[in-house]
Amino acid sequence: MTARALSVVLPLLMAPLAFAVIHRVKARFAGRQGKPLMQIYRDIRKCLGKGATLSRTTTWLFRAGPTINLAATLAALSFVPLGGLPAAVSFPGDIFVFAYLLAMGRFFTIMAALDTGSSFEGMGASREAVYSCLAEPMLFLALLALARHSGDLSLSGMLAAVSAGSWLTGAPVLALVTVALFLILLAENCRVPFDDPTTHLELTMIHEVMVLDHGGPDFAFIEYAQTLKLWIFAAVATSLLLPAASGSLVWDALWGLAGVFAAAAAVGVTESVMARLRLTRVPPLLAAAGAFAALALILVGG
Amino acid sequence: MDMISLAHAAVVPVILANLALLASSRLVTCIRLVALQGAVISVTPLIFESGPLTVHTAVLCAVALGLKGVVFPQLLHRTLRRVVVRHEIEPYLGYPLSILLGILGLLASLWLAGRLGVPAASYRSFAAAFATILTGLLLIVTRKKAFTQVMGYLAAENGIFLLTAVLAPGGPLFIELAILLDVFVAVFVMGIAIHHINRQFDCIDTDRFCSLKD
Numbered sequence: 001m002t003a004r005a006l007s008v009v010l011p012l013l014m015a016p017l018a019f020a021v022i023h024r025v026k027a028r029f030a031g032r033q034g035k036p037l038m039q040i041y042r043d044i045r046k047c048l049g050k051g052a053t054l055s056r057t058t059t060w061l062f063r064a065g066p067t068i069n070l071a072a073t074l075a076a077l078s079f080v081p082l083g084g085l086p087a088a089v090s091f092p093g094d095i096f097v098f099a100y101l102l103a104m105g106r107f108f109t110i111m112a113a114l115d116t117g118s119s120f121e122g123m124g125a126s127r128e129a130v131y132s133c134l135a136e137p138m139l140f141l142a143l144l145a146l147a148r149h150s151g152d153l154s155l156s157g158m159l160a161a162v163s164a165g166s167w168l169t170g171a172p173v174l175a176l177v178t179v180a181l182f183l184i185l186l187a188e189n190c191r192v193p194f195d196d197p198t199t200h201l202e203l204t205m206i207h208e209v210m211v212l213d214h215g216g217p218d219f220a221f222i223e224y225a226q227t228l229k230l231w232i233f234a235a236v237a238t239s240l241l242l243p244a245a246s247g248s249l250v251w252d253a254l255w256g257l258a259g260v261f262a263a264a265a266a267v268g269v270t271e272s273v274m275a276r277l278r279l280t281r282v283p284p285l286l287a288a289a290g291a292f293a294a295l296a297l298i299l300v301g302g
Numbered sequence: 303m304d305m306i307s308l309a310h311a312a313v314v315p316v317i318l319a320n321l322a323l324l325a326s327s328r329l330v331t332c333i334r335l336v337a338l339q340g341a342v343i344s345v346t347p348l349i350f351e352s353g354p355l356t357v358h359t360a361v362l363c364a365v366a367l368g369l370k371g372v373v374f375p376q377l378l379h380r381t382l383r384r385v386v387v388r389h390e391i392e393p394y395l396g397y398p399l400s401i402l403l404g405i406l407g408l409l410a411s412l413w414l415a416g417r418l419g420v421p422a423a424s425y426r427s428f429a430a431a432f433a434t435i436l437t438g439l440l441l442i443v444t445r446k447k448a449f450t451q452v453m454g455y456l457a458a459e460n461g462i463f464l465l466t467a468v469l470a471p472g473g474p475l476f477i478e479l480a481i482l483l484d485v486f487v488a489v490f491v492m493g494i495a496i497h498h499i500n501r502q503f504d505c506i507d508t509d510r511f512c513s514l515k516d
Contacts, residue, residue, distance in 0.1 A: 168307070171311060172307070172311050287398070287401065288325075
């Protein structure tokens with residue numbers, strides 16, 4: 001029971017910290033000190049204390065977008081195990097609920113962006129829709145390969161089936177799925193090379209341009225949901241790479257946390273060493289992720 | 303690691319190299335990919351050989367590794383330097399479509415392996431080998447430059463080498479060495495031929511051959 005609670009409470013408390021690790025790694029690469037690790041918590045608190053300015057063209061959809069997105073992300077989080085800790089909720093077939101909860105959150109973010117009536121936000125929404133259309137089948141291919149590998153249709157079960165021993169027998173499959181999941185992590189969380197989260201030019205933004213008109217508590221929700229989403233994908237990808245089964249609650253939790261922060265650091269390094277891809281080069285990269293996942297599926301099947 | 307997972311570990315880079323070959327747009331990348339694929343493939347006889355390591359297999363692997371991993375890329379790089387061409391591949395068929403065809407080729411090879419009743423242990427290696435041959439043929443057919451056709455030829459040869467390693471482990475040494483020698487001579491001759499084509503016509507587009515008149 002404690003373990004199930006921990007796998008939800010820890011992300012709720014520490015997801016922004018994992019986000020801050022990315023910033024810190026990037027800052028160090030650029031030779032800067034970087035902002036304090038706790039700054040993101042202060043930003044969220046500051047936004048929560050503010051009022052929101054709403055445009056007269058917007059409707060209830062605009063207000064509902066960030067809230068539904070946060071709620072959907074929280075619900076998806078409850079299916080994700082952390083290292084050796086089991087997920088709060090788990091049943092056969094929950095990968096579909098998991099994937100479509102995330103898709104629903106994104107759908108409402110897109111709707112809220114379109115609701116502003118701004119052409120910039122519409123452009124961002126269109127790009128986000130295209131990329132998520134491409135990323136979703138790749139995510140399913142990767143999860144299907146895992147399901148075939150473990151013979152389990154629940155996210156918790158298929159990740160728990162991976163142990164250090166399964167790396168000895170099925171290393172190619174697991175390595176391919178891990179790489180595919182890491183690419184999907186970058187795409188879903190709008191990180192370089194798919195999207196640049198720090199860009200200030202609306203023409204090149206994808207995710208950031210969709211949330212330009214949100215302010216105050218709405219923006220705090222968006223930021224928080226974004227950190228949770230990063231946590232979700234990082235936890236899934238690293239529980240493949242660093243399987244834990246020590247049996248001790250504390251060690252499992254620490255191992256899981258170490259995995260997530262290592263993934264955040266890896267994202268930071270990726271962002272530091274490469275530039276954002278041209279928009280037309282993004283679909284081939286996602287196709288490469290799909291090729292990795294499909295190859296894993298071929299190797300594991302039959 | 304048991305034999306099957308080792309075979310898997312060898313098959314993955316081969317298939318990925320196939321797809322990357324179809325997707326890459328630069329000649330230098332192509333040379334490196336073919337060399338990498340050749341290097342991986344040249345050690346596969348060690349995996350598929352049943353029983354203890356024999357001198358025969360060791361010699362074959364060493365010669366293949368030396369040729370495919372070191373000599374061929376050197377020769378090709380030298381040819382590329384001498385022939386001043388644009389270092390881009392000009393495909394008849396776009397890259398996404400090529401990759402799609404490559405994946406279709408892989409699926410067809412898997413189907414063929416199933417139909418032929420290849421034993422389960424070498425099922426995927428057989429499919430990878432056949433897919434590599436198909437990739438090579440696809441490269442020969444769909445790329446404009448004479449240079450890329452050499453790449454396609456080498457990729458197809460990689461596939462044939464893997465196919466022999468899978469289907470006939472421990473085959474006659476001198477036949478395999480003779481084939482390697484043939485390939486070596488072929489790459490050498492093709493390098494010279496490309497050089498001559500380039501000097502004669504100022505380009506190595508095989509397109510232009512159609513407009514030759516006597």
